[in-house]
Amino acid sequence: MxxxxxxxxxxxxxxxxxxxxxxxxxxxxxxxxxxxxxxxxxAKKRIILYFTGTGNSLYIARQLADENTEILSIPQMMKQGRHDFAADEIGIVYPIYGHMPPNMVRNFIKQARLLAGYKFAVLTFGMLDFNAAEIWDNISRQSGTTFDYINTIVMVDNWLPNFNMADQIKMDKHIPEQLAKVKEDLDQQKKWVKPATDAARRAHEGFMYFSRLDPDIGFLMRSEKYFQVTDACIGCGICTEVCPQGNYKLTSEGVKGEGDCDFCFSCIHNCPQHAIQFASLPGDPLLARGEVNPNARYRNEHVSLWSIKNANRQ
Ligand SMILES: Cc1cc2nc3c(=O)[nH]c(=O)nc-3n(C[C@H](O)[C@H](O)[C@H](O)COP(=O)(O)O)c2cc1C
Ligand code: SF4
Ligand code: SF4
Known part of the structure; x- marks a missing residue:
């Protein structure tokens, strides 16, 4: 390419x-x-491209849209092989994974040609964004695209190994206030990239060392290694539609999941039976302790299951 x-x-x-x-x-x-x-x-035409596992980033994409905005799913654009976009303003919204973009977003920006007078990126996260804006600045520049504005918004943290979703949804993370600020910045076409401190860069490096992730691909995993389907499965087929990699298949022997995985957690969060669980991985730096509450799952309250399927169906 x-x-x-x-x-x-x-x-x-x-x-x-x-x-x-x-x-x-x-x-x-x-x-x-x-x-x-x-x-x-x-009126100015804006395109917003998004990636989402549990709806936070789609919610933000919608909130940043007006009647002249086209909201496009990155997994659908990748499926269609669509890489050329032109508008007055183009934005990208995605969840950070280990402060990095999802692998599919990284592949998308490598191939994308974004023609716009103003480009912005808004990254959603749950607790610590460290140098995430700088990481996107570097990755996108290396891919030939420069973003004028990169900011982050803290939301529910859907990282199941460390967080109980029942607690997360009760926390007030002041999303309307954060959104209002970002909207104001975008209305003014502000040029700004959220700065990273040396401490944040070091913390990210520490995380990469501990997690043993490859900085060139981030959280690109294999779903058959990390997820298992239990007998609680009723064969509803939701997992076959919410996975942006199309990894799940309904077979005569039940649901099978296999393939390159963005680790978006869309499958595990959206299974209505909680039948998708993490595999037992005692030696894994991130998943050795399993998850905090296997009975609590999350989808953004403003985003329907239908919308997640439309975003990710392969
Ligand atoms: C694999 C993975 C890694 C994550 N890494 C981070 C992280 O480094 N820092 C953080 O604050 N949140 C992290 N999160 C939380 C998500 O970034 C956050 O919940 C995001 O808003 C989810 O967006 P979505 O609902 O659009 O999928 C991670 C979540 C996942 C699934
Ligand atoms: S979403 Fe859950 S219950 Fe439905 S088919 Fe997939 S694993 Fe089974
Ligand atoms: S297998 Fe699950 S975590 Fe992996 S890409 Fe598909 S939906 Fe996301």
Whole structure:
């Protein structure tokens, strides 16, 4: 796959780019061609691309949208092989995994050509974002795309090995206040990347050492190693639709899960029977202790199961 800078005119002529941003129309109108003036006043078009396991990032994508915004699922764009996007503003919303983007988001940005006058990224997290904004800044720049604005929003932490979802949903993380700030920044097309401290960078390095994850791929796992389906399964098929990798299949011998896994936890959180559990992994640095509460699961209260299926179905 050819990697090219989205900040160049790859796949688009300069004229196309100007047209998109309304500048060509503005130029024509300024020459006195009155009837075209209304084109100048067209509302800005925004595209928001998102990845989600349990709905937090889709909720934020929706909150950052207006009537002129197209909200697109990254797993669906990858499925369709769609990599070219053009609008006045393009944003990406995703959950951080070990302060890094999901592997699919990383692959997406390597192939994407985002043509927009303003680009932003909003990363959702549950407790510690450390240098997540800087990590995305580096990954996206290396892939040829520069984001003008990168910020984070703290929400329910869906990391089951450390957190009890029953407790998480009771915590007030001041999401409306955080959203209001981000919206204000975006309205002003603020240029800003949330800065990382040396302590945050060191903490991330410590996490990478402890977790033994490869920084070039992050949480790219194998689902058959980490998840097992118990006898509580009723064959409802939800797991076959909520997995962005399409790893689950209904077979004559029950549900089988296998394949490259983004570790998004969509399957384990959305199974209505709690029949998907972590495998016993005593030597695993992240999962040696299993999970805090195998009976508590989470999906963002504003996002339906239907929406998660639409986002991730393969
Ligand atoms: C594999 C994995 C790793 C995670 N790593 C972090 C992390 O490093 N820091 C953090 O604060 N939250 C972490 N989280 C929590 C999620 O980033 C957070 O709950 C996010 O809002 C979930 O978004 P979603 O509902 O769109 O999937 C992690 C969750 C998962 C599943
Ligand atoms: S979502 Fe749960 S109950 Fe439904 S088929 Fe999958 S494992 Fe079985
Ligand atoms: S197997 Fe589960 S955790 Fe892995 S990508 Fe699919 S839904 Fe996400």
């Amino acid at each position: 050819q990697r090219v800078s989205s900040d160049n005119n790859n796949g688009f002529s300069r004229r196309d780019a100007l047209k998109r941003m309304g500048l060509l129309m503005a130029g024509v109108a300024s020459l006195g061609m009155g009837p075209l003036t209304s084109c100048r006043e067209e």
